[in-house]
Structure formats: structure tokens, C-alpha cells
Amino acid sequence: MKRIGILGGTFDPPHMGHLLIAEEVREELDLDGIWFIPSYEPPHKQQARVDSKARVEMVERAISGNSYFRINTIEVNRLGKSYTFDTMKALNDEHPDAEFYFIIGADMVEYLPHWKHIDALLDLVTFVGVKRKGYELKANYSILEVDVPLIELSSTDIRQRVLEHKSVRYMVTSGVEAYLKEKRLYEER
Template identity: 55%
Template structure:
């Protein structure tokens, strides 16, 4: 049975923290691949700043040089708010010989009790929790913890830096930076 990690998010924009988390979890758990799953609309966040097609393009650019990383547009293709339960159910139907490991930050570990159909989800996949500054990895639900060095990088920080004209090199890949420049994303509003 293949072991695949899933890393969901708005990826607005994708940054080196996302890539580092995916790499570390893949290595530590011996996963065959890690799939990045950009949300069309995440149920726990306000609307994205950037169109879904551009976020897909940025994710593809960010992961292009890693043969173990893939992008899966399943949630963008479905449109609307995406609940993890619906995504996992569909992925399991499409990939019956795959064990999924859903990678989440400590902020989401703490809020698992609020997730749609969480009791079903814990039976369907393995949750993998990674540390995030300012959060504890505390929940009553089963979570496999992967201790990795914490990087204080967030998409909101990158958007703010771009808006202020501050450098973002070494926070995102050059390919993502090129798309941000070309499309004039996150510029002063």
C-alpha cells in the first residue's frame, strides 16, 4: 500500500515553510509522495486574496523541482468551501490502495474537535501534526506528531512584506516570486 502525505491550504502564496514541512514529514514517515491540495475556499478561513488558478500555478512552480511532491487540484475543481471529509472520501475512492496522512499545523491540531465529521475522519486517515510557533500540539484525537524545526514563515507575512516593498527572497522560491512580480500580486491595495 502506498503512503501519501496530504498538505492542504490556501497557499496564498506557497512558501518555504510549506516545502520544509512536506519534506520533513515525507522523510520521517517514509511517505512515497506528498500531495499539495490547494483549497478553493477553506472552511476555516476568510476568502483568499488570490484567484485559485494563480494559487495552483504558484504551487506547481514551488514544487516543480521535487519529484516526490505533486499538486492535486481536487478541491479547486470542486469549487466552494472544501471540507476535508469530502476530499478524503473522494481521494480514497480514486486511490483505493493508498494510506493517506493528513499533515496539519499545531493550530489545526488544537481545533480538530471543530472539524466537520472528525470522528469519521480519524478512521479514514492518519493525522500528522507539526509544531507551529505559539501553539501546543494538544488534542484528544489520535495524531502522529513529527517534531521538526519551526520556521516562522506565513503566507500573511509574505503578503504584507510584498505590499510594503520588503524583500521576500529566502521565504519563497524564485519561481513563486516571479509569478508574484509578473501578476503584481499582493501589491499595495
């Protein structure tokens, strides 16, 4: 049975924090790989700043060079809002030989009671919680905890830095940084 970590998100843009979390969880839990799943339209956030095609390209650039990482575009292909339950149901049906570990930050752990079909979802995945500043990993659900180095990065802050023409070097991979510049993403027009 393959053991696959799932890291979902808007990835608007993907940054080094995403990669660090994925690698630490993969290593700590001895997973066979991590699948990055960009959302088409996040159910609990405002709409992404750039289209899904650009976000998929940025994830591909961000994860290149790590043979354990791959992208899965199930939610982008579905269009509209995607809920974790629907995604994980489809992935379990497509990959009956896999055991899935869904990685979430402590901010999402607190929100779990509000997730669509949370009780049924717990039968489809094992949740893996990672620390996030300002949040505690407390839930009424069974969650594996993995300690990862805390670094203060957010896609929101990176977008703001790009808007202010500040460097995002070492916050995103060089491939993502080049793409941001090439496509002039997040710059005011």
C-alpha cells in the first residue's frame, strides 16, 4: 500500500513554507510521496488572484527537482469550488492501493468541525497537523502531529512584496520567482 501525503491549497503563489512542510511531513511519516493539489476555487477563502493555469505552472516549477513531489490537478479540472471530501472520495476510488495523509496547518485544524462531511472524511484520510503561529493543534478529531520549523511566510505577504517591487528571493523557488517576473503576476496594472 502506497502512503501518499496530500497538500492542498490555493498556492497563490506557492512558497518555501509549502515545500518545507511537505518535505518534513514526508520524511517524518516515511511517505512514498506528496501530491500538491491546487484548488480551482477555494471553498473557505476569497478567490485566487491569478488563474488556475498560472498557479499550476508555479506549483510545477516549485516542486521540480524533488522526485517525491508531484502535482495533481483534480480540483482544477473539476472547476468551481472543491471540497476536500469530494476530492478525497475521488482519489480513494481512483487509487484503492493508496493510504492518504492530508496535511493541514493548525489554523485549519480549528476549522475542521465546519468541513463538509467531516466524519465521513475521517474514514478517507488521516489528518496531519502542522504548527502555525497563533494557533494550537487542538481538535476533537484524531490528528497526527508533525513538528516542522516555523517560518513566517504567506502567499498574501509575497503578493504584497511583489506589488511593492520588493524581493521575494528565498521566499519562493527561483523557478517561481522567474515566472512571477516573466508574467508580471501580482503587479498592479
